[in-house]
Amino acid sequence: MNEVRAMTQTERQKTYLKDYTAPTFQIPSTHLAFDFRSENGNDFCRVTSTLKLQRRPGTEGDLWLDGEELVLEDIKLNGAALAASAYVREDKGLKLLNPPSEFTLQTTVKLEPKKNTALEGLYGSGAVALTQCEPQGFRRITYYLDRPDVMSSFEVTIEADKATMPVLLSNGDCVERKDLGGGRHFTKWVDPFKKPCYLFALVAGPLAVLKDTYTTGSGKKVALEIYTNEANIPRCGFAMESLKRAMKWDEERFGLEYDLSTYMIVSTDDFNAGAMENKGLNIFNSRLVLADPKSATDYNYHMIEAVVGHEYFHNWTGNRVTLRDWFHLSLKEGLTVFRDQEFSMDMVSRDLVRIDSVIDLRESQFAEDDGPNAHPIRPESCYAVDNFFTSTIYEKGSEVIRMMQTMVGRPGFRQGMDLYFKRHDGQAVIIEDFAAAISDANKQDWSQFKRWYSQAGTPRVKVTENFQGDTYTLTLEQSCPSTPGQTEKLPFHIPLIVGLVTRDGKDLELTHPSLKKNTEGKTLIHLMEPKQTFEFKGLKEKPLLSLNREFSAPIVLEWNPPVEELFALYKMDNDAFNRFEAGQKLQQLEIAKFIDAAKSKSTAALDPRLIEAQIAILNDARLDNALKKKMVERPSLASLAQSLPGFDSAAWKTGIDAFRRAQGQALATVARDIYTKLHGKSDGVLTPEARGERALKNWALGQLCNAGEGHALAEKQFRETSMMVDQEIAFALLMEAPEAKAREIASNFYDQWNSDSLVMNKWWSLQAQTEAPWTFARVQELLKHPAFNMKNPNSVYALLGRFSDNLIEFHAKGGETYRFFAQELKKIDALNPQVAARLSGAFDFCPRVSPALQAEAKKALDGLLADKLSPNAFEILSNARKALGA
Ligand code: TRP
Ligand code: ZN
Numbered sequence: 001m002n003e004v005r006a007m008t009q010t011e012r013q014k015t016y017l018k019d020y021t022a023p024t025f026q027i028p029s030t031h032l033a034f035d036f037r038s039e040n041g042n043d044f045c046r047v048t049s050t051l052k053l054q055r056r057p058g059t060e061g062d063l064w065l066d067g068e069e070l071v072l073e074d075i076k077l078n079g080a081a082l083a084a085s086a087y088v089r090e091d092k093g094l095k096l097l098n099p100p101s102e103f104t105l106q107t108t109v110k111l112e113p114k115k116n117t118a119l120e121g122l123y124g125s126g127a128v129a130l131t132q133c134e135p136q137g138f139r140r141i142t143y144y145l146d147r148p149d150v151m152s153s154f155e156v157t158i159e160a161d162k163a164t165m166p167v168l169l170s171n172g173d174c175v176e177r178k179d180l181g182g183g184r185h186f187t188k189w190v191d192p193f194k195k196p197c198y199l200f201a202l203v204a205g206p207l208a209v210l211k212d213t214y215t216t217g218s219g220k221k222v223a224l225e226i227y228t229n230e231a232n233i234p235r236c237g238f239a240m241e242s243l244k245r246a247m248k249w250d251e252e253r254f255g256l257e258y259d260l261s262t263y264m265i266v267s268t269d270d271f272n273a274g275a276m277e278n279k280g281l282n283i284f285n286s287r288l289v290l291a292d293p294k295s296a297t298d299y300n301y302h303m304i305e306a307v308v309g310h311e312y313f314h315n316w317t318g319n320r321v322t323l324r325d326w327f328h329l330s331l332k333e334g335l336t337v338f339r340d341q342e343f344s345m346d347m348v349s350r351d352l353v354r355i356d357s358v359i360d361l362r363e364s365q366f367a368e369d370d371g372p373n374a375h376p377i378r379p380e381s382c383y384a385v386d387n388f389f390t391s392t393i394y395e396k397g398s399e400v401i402r403m404m405q406t407m408v409g410r411p412g413f414r415q416g417m418d419l420y421f422k423r424h425d426g427q428a429v430i431i432e433d434f435a436a437a438i439s440d441a442n443k444q445d446w447s448q449f450k451r452w453y454s455q456a457g458t459p460r461v462k463v464t465e466n467f468q469g470d471t472y473t474l475t476l477e478q479s480c481p482s483t484p485g486q487t488e489k490l491p492f493h494i495p496l497i498v499g500l501v502t503r504d505g506k507d508l509e510l511t512h513p514s515l516k517k518n519t520e521g522k523t524l525i526h527l528m529e530p531k532q533t534f535e536f537k538g539l540k541e542k543p544l545l546s547l548n549r550e551f552s553a554p555i556v557l558e559w560n561p562p563v564e565e566l567f568a569l570y571k572m573d574n575d576a577f578n579r580f581e582a583g584q585k586l587q588q589l590e591i592a593k594f595i596d597a598a599k600s601k602s603t604a605a606l607d608p609r610l611i612e613a614q615i616a617i618l619n620d621a622r623l624d625n626a627l628k629k630k631m632v633e634r635p636s637l638a639s640l641a642q643s644l645p646g647f648d649s650a651a652w653k654t655g656i657d658a659f660r661r662a663q664g665q666a667l668a669t670v671a672r673d674i675y676t677k678l679h680g681k682s683d684g685v686l687t688p689e690a691r692g693e694r695a696l697k698n699w700a701l702g703q704l705c706n707a708g709e710g711h712a713l714a715e716k717q718f719r720e721t722s723m724m725v726d727q728e729i730a731f732a733l734l735m736e737a738p739e740a741k742a743r744e745i746a747s748n749f750y751d752q753w754n755s756d757s758l759v760m761n762k763w764w765s766l767q768a769q770t771e772a773p774w775t776f777a778r779v780q781e782l783l784k785h786p787a788f789n790m791k792n793p794n795s796v797y798a799l800l801g802r803f804s805d806n807l808i809e810f811h812a813k814g815g816e817t818y819r820f821f822a823q824e825l826k827k828i829d830a831l832n833p834q835v836a837a838r839l840s841g842a843f844d845f846c847p848r849v850s851p852a853l854q855a856e857a858k859k860a861l862d863g864l865l866a867d868k869l870s871p872n873a874f875e876i877l878s879n880a881r882k883a884l885g886a
Pocket of ligand 2: 310314332333336
């Protein structure tokens with residue numbers, strides 16, 4: 001079914017944004033009849049589609065319909081069998097030769113969902129049949145104009161055995177349900193809203209349901225339903241509560257109400273991505289629905305709320321207003337990520353969630369923007385549309401929306417959103433339409449700002465400060481590194497929230513002719529030129545610069561102030577993000593010192609001021625526990641790799657370990673205190689406060705392990721806790737114990753959890769993430785474990801994905817890891833190209849490793865590229881290969 005045809009480089013087709021043309025036909029109505037059958041132990045589904053097609057006036061010629069991997073059994077035009085001479089069938093679709101300008105087309109195809117390992121189109125997950133159509137899976141269900149600017153009214157009927165498929169769902173309202181006799185039954189669904197086919201969904205199988213209701217602000221009662229297997233129903237409560245919070249929040253913040261009478265969520269273990277916003281029938285990866293405190297971490301809970309919100313918010317930003325074409329994917333994804341981040345900020349803590357979003361952005365998107373697969377948030381070309389679902393399109397896209405909100409303020413942004421829906425409800429539009437709505441509503445000129453959409457790469461802003469007499473001079477210079485296909489960049493319009501802080505921690509009232517406050521009282525610098533200078537007069541002493549507060553623009557600040565100033569900001573900046581940032585910079589400088597020492601085989605000593613500052617933060621009454629933890633957290637390896645040059649696995653490992661030991665020993669007393677005070681205090685409680693307590697407590701446990709005294713405590717916690725958040729962290733810490741102990745813990749965890757596939761994902765991940773000399777061997781061993789399933793994306797991401805993120809072990813000397821990974825990638829690509837493409841990003845990091853390792857990476861990539869690969873994996877891997885040179 002998913003046979004990947006060998007393709008030569010020249011045969012591969014690139015698609016370009018500039019070649020966009022409107023469709024020559026529209027499909028006013030789509031009727032789909034699904035008939036699930038089982039004959040001689042062979043399961044299949046027959047799909048009969050009846051389409052009304054209408055030519056756009058003034059066009060002529062043939063009609064191309066997309067269709068892949070379909071077995072065509074019947075085709076009729078206006079009710080009569082279509083002559084073989086009237087159409088041409090090809091690999092990727094079907095061409096109707098000169099069809100009339102208005103007609104009905106009926107096709108019948110036969111599908112075998114159980115054999116579909118790509119998890120696009122109609123596929124099987126255990127006894128359940130379900131669909132994933134975004135972006136181009138619908139063409140694997142029936143012949144169609146599979147493009148988002150073709151919007152149609154859908155009517156769907158489903159027929160199946162009652163015993164094996166008791167639940168039959170599709171989009172919209174269920175208008176008919178009947179028994180057909182002979183053990184068969186039937187449902188009919190009508191979606192009152194026109195939609196592009198990527199939002200189509202169908203689910204059929206044995207499922208249990210959790211039901212609830214929500215009453216909208218205008219008094220409409222909505223039925224809420226979450227479907228999963230019977231045993232997991234008790235784990236759906238948090239997702240249900242999250243959904244209700246999201247519905248309420250969207251009404252309050254954006255005046256947007258739900259528009260159907262039912263909202264359904266289906267949870268599945270087999271899913272390529274996180275979740276999918278199909279109209280009225282979301283399909284979710286089970287890790288983003290199911291949770292109880294015993295098996296899910298606080299992070300899992302957080303993600304469930306965020307993603308339930310995300311998919312719900314798509315109902316307006318994505319579904320009611322959809323895309324003209326996939327190059328504009330960020331129109332819905334950037335905006336919807338922005339909306340889910342704002343939702344989480346309001347539900348949890350604005351500062352905490354903002355800091356976490358920035359950490360995530362820098363670790364994934366900045367790395368992407370700096371690597372061989374960098375692309376603008378509105379790309380101009382691609383081999384595989386599937387590859388557009390990147391952190392650039394999502395997370396950087398969201399940052400661009402956030403900058404808009406920062407510039408016009410929240411009330412202005414709301415007015416812009418209102419105008420956007422007023423203008424475009426029911427339409428398929430482009431990014432410019434959104435920018436125009438916000439800027440028109442606020443009478444702003446964003447012609448320069450819109451370069452954020454077309455230029456890839458993370459802008460750098462270099463800061464120079466000068467203080468003389470009573471005048472503080474701030475000079476900002478912007479630049480942007482070249483990215484593949486874009487060597488020269490034009491200046492960006494960069495909105496930077498700025499504060500000048502006195503030595504006793506007060507924000508100065510800034511009076512400067514070219515600085516304005518936004519409607520929320522925040523002072524903004526609009527950096528638009530390559531270089532701009534700002535003077536502030538009448539100051540008694542040099543102020544502390546707090547620039548890009550809240551991370552108002554997604555840039556790299558090139559700024560190296562004296563460390564005393566960073567310490568002062570770390571202790572007292574009024575902007576939580578910049579306090580965190582000062583702490584990150586300070587720790588980074590220390591870690592760099594330890595890495596340098598490791599390189600020269602010498603030793604380094606920790607700056608006592610860092611410990612003093614961290615203790616001050618831990619005692620700061622202005623901060624809650626979650627923020628305290630965030631502010632003292634060590635920068636991750638991925639974020640260090642952003643700011644320190646090169647990468648040398650051995651020296652980094654030695655240096656970071658030495659830093660951790662020194663820091664742990666210096667903080668041990670405080671850490672013991674925190675642990676004793678907080679451990680067990682809020683077991684079973686899921687409020688943001690309780691999560692914050694656990695985060696800080698587990699940070700303390702980590703410090704004790706760093707100090708060399710925590711493993712016994714970690715093991716006690718591992719064995720006795722009733723909460724996964726505590727068990728998981730203890731597991732991770734114990735993986736750094738000597739190998740025999742680590743193995744004992746891993747096998748204990750396995751014995752406890754092997755029947756729970758969601759928790760098993762943690763088991764794969766935690767071992768693959770471990771930085772230990774035995775990790776690679778262990779990963780190879782786990783790959784052969786009977787519980788490991790190469791066809792299940794979650795377990796592949798958990799084991800192989802997390803191993804390839806493990807910079808220390810994946811990019812260790814030798815290159816065997818690259819060869820191993822390439823070999824596994826090839827197997828995965830043959831099963832599931834979308835999953836293979838996501839894993840392929842692992843090679844993006846290779847330009848940073850030693851020349852000897854780069855040579856190994858080249859060999860591994862050449863081997864892969866010489867073979868048959870899906871366009872998805874080919875696109876990512878060939879870019880990675882190009883970046884390594886001849
Ligand atoms: N639109 C989905 C979201 O962001 C993304 C998605 C779901 C997806 N399933 C996919 C993307 C499969 C690519 C392939 O909410
Ligand atoms: Zn989305």
